[in-house]
Amino acid sequence: MILGFNLLHCIFKIARGALIPALAMLAVTAPQARAQATGDLGLVVERATGSLLVVDQSERAALGRIEGLGDLSHASLVYSPDERFAYVFGRDGGLTKVDILAREIVGRVMQAGNSIGGAISDDGRYVAVSNYEPGGVRVFDADTLDMVADIPTGSKTIGLVDIPGTRFVFSLWDTGETWIADLSGQTPEITRIPGIGTNPYDALVTADGRTYIAGLFGDDHLTALDLWQDTPTPRAILPGYAAGREGLPVYKMPHLEGWALAGQEFVLPAVGQHEVLWVDARSLDETGRTPTHGQPVFAMARPDGRHVWVNFAHPLNDTIQVIDTLTKQVIRQFSPGPGVLHMEFTPRGHEVWVSVRDAGKVIIYDTETFEPLAEIAADSPSGIFFTARAHRMGL
C-alpha cells in the first residue's frame, strides 16, 4: 500500500511535467516503500522442483519463490553476514547464490559433479564446497563466485565446517583424515590430521568452534578433535556404543549437524538404533540413552536446551518426539504427517517450523504448548534455514 502511494505520487508529479523533483522524491521514499528487514526471513528447500520458498517467521507466511536451482535433494545452504544472500549447495555440484530481497538467482556455478554441502568463512569472504565427485574442497569468492582455491584431497570429503580465523575443517572418507584449511593469507595453509578412523561420514563442530567430532561408518566409536590445541590429536569417544546389539538397517544416516547442546550434555542420534545418546559436553563420556519411536535422523535441541525434538527415518518418518533434557524422558509424541524431514527453531526458540514433505506443507508449532499455529503450502519441502544462521559458527 505504501508502495502504491509513492508511485501514484511519482506519476502525478511527472504528469505535471516536473520530472526532476519527482526523481528526487522517489529516490528518498522508495526504500521505505518496499524496505524489508531480513532478520526473520528464511528459505525452505523444495526438493522436487528445485526451488526455494522465501518465508517470513514473524508473518508465518511465504513471501515468494526462487526457481531454477537444479537438483536440490540433500541441499543445504548458508547465509551472507548481512542476511541478504544465500549460497545453496546442490547435490548436482551446483553452487547457487540467491538474493532473498530481490528473490532471484544472482550467480550460479557448476563446480563439481556431486557435492555434499558447504560453509561460509567467519568474515563472509569465502564459500567452501565439499565434493564427492571429484572429491576435494573448492573455495569461492562470496561476492563473485570466482574460484579462489582448489584443494584436491584424493578422497570424497565430508563434514565441512567453518571455524574462527578464516578457516575451514573437513574430513576425508577414503583416508580417515581431517584437514584444516587456513585461508587468512594469500594461499591456503593446510594442516593434515591422520588417524581419525575408518570412513568418516559426517562431522560437526561445537557452537564455539572448538571441538570437531566425526562420525565413522567403519568404526564403533566417534572421533573428537580439540581445535584449540596447537596440534589437535584424535580422541575416540563413545567407544563400542553399538557393541553387543544387532544393528538395525540404516535407512537414513543421522545428521550430526543436529547434535546440539542441551543443558550440560550433547544429544546424538544413534546410528542403526532406536535411541538417542546423551554425552557429557565436557568429558564427552556417555551419560544416558533414551529409547525412541524409530531411528532418529535429527535430534535438535531447542535453543534454550530444555527440550530436544527428534524426527525419524523411513518408514516411521511421520512422527516427532520431544524429550525433556532433565529427565531424559519423552514428554510428547505426535504425527505432523507423512515425511517429516526437517525442523528449524526460531532463533530464540519460541516456535519450530517442521517440513512435512509428502503433505506438501510446513507446519509451525508453539514450542511451549505444542499447538500448531499455522501451515504454509510448499512443494515437497525438506530443509528449512532461517537467516539467523548467518550469525552462528560451524553450520
Add this chain to the structure above:
Amino acid sequence: MILGFNLLHCIFKIARGALIPALAMLAVTAPQARAQATGDLGLVVERATGSLLVVDQSERAALGRIEGLGDLSHASLVYSPDERFAYVFGRDGGLTKVDILAREIVGRVMQAGNSIGGAISDDGRYVAVSNYEPGGVRVFDADTLDMVADIPTGSKTIGLVDIPGTRFVFSLWDTGETWIADLSGQTPEITRIPGIGTNPYDALVTADGRTYIAGLFGDDHLTALDLWQDTPTPRAILPGYAAGREGLPVYKMPHLEGWALAGQEFVLPAVGQHEVLWVDARSLDETGRTPTHGQPVFAMARPDGRHVWVNFAHPLNDTIQVIDTLTKQVIRQFSPGPGVLHMEFTPRGHEVWVSVRDAGKVIIYDTETFEPLAEIAADSPSGIFFTARAHRMGL
C-alpha cells in the same frame, strides 16, 4: 547506480505515455534499488547528543544518524526479531522505537522518571523496562508502545532479562528479591523469590536462559538461580571473593552483562579489584584470577570464547587488555585512546568495534591480528549494539 538505472527506465517509459507498464515495472525493480538487508547493521549510542549512529559492519561505515532520543547516558537497546526496529532505553525514562531502515524515530513514550534498561520477549511481542523511579517494571506492546502491564515492586528494579516462555526476570534492589513475570497468558503471573541478598545491583542470565546470577552491593558473594527448577532457590556463589583485601574505590560498577562463557568458564569483572575472576560454568566455583591493568568494567569473551577483552574504569579507561582463556594470561595490551567505553564483537567474532568516547570515534580491530582496520567518527560514542542481538536470549 542500480537505482539511477531503474528511474531512468521509468521516466523513459512514462515519456512514451505507457503509464501502466511503467508502474508494473517499477514495482518489481524498486525493492532491488535501495533494498537493505539488516543482518549486519548496528547502532552506536552517542550519549552527549542523544543520537544514534546507524552503522554497517560489512562496510565498516556509518550509514546515517537518528536524532532526538533524549538522555542517552547509560542507554541500552534491544532489537525486534526482524532486526528492523530498536527499542532504546534512556536514563530519563524514555522508551524510543527507531526504524533502522528508514533511520527515524517511529514511537516514543516517557514511561518513567528514571529507567535502567530493558528486554524484549522471546516472541518479540513485548518490551519490558526496568525503573529506578518510581521503581517497578512496565511492559509495552512492541508494535504500538501501548503499555500492556504495570508491575509495581515497591523497589528500584535491576537486572531485567528475558527468558523463554514470554517471561522476564528482574531483581529488587531494596528488598533483595528476584521476580519472574510470565506474560504468556492474559495477565502477568508473578513468581517472587526472596533471599537473593543485600542490594542486588545488576544481574545476568546465561545464554541458554537457565542460570540467573545477581551481583550484590551489600554482600561479599553473588547469588545464582537455576530457572529450570520448579521453585528456583538462591545459591550463594563466590563467597568472600573480596575477603581480607582492602576494596579499591569503585569508580564504575562492573557490568554483569559482560560476563560471558569462555571455554568451560565464565569470566567476571571483580568489584573494587584490579582483576577478573574465572568461574567454572558448571559448578560455579572460582577457578582462577587474572590481575589486570585497572578495575575491569566489561570482560567480554570473543564469540568463540578463546580470548577475553577487558576495558577499565576511570582513570585507566584508555586501555584494553586481551586475556587468553587457556592460560588465563594477558597476551595483549594497547591503548585505543581516552574513554574506552564499550566493545562489540561481530557475531562470529572476526572483528571487534571499540567506542573511544573522548576521541570521538569507533575503532574496528581484527581480533586475530589485533590490527586496527578502520575508524568511524562518532559523537561521544558509548554502547555499540549489532542487530545479531535480536537472535540471542537474555540481552
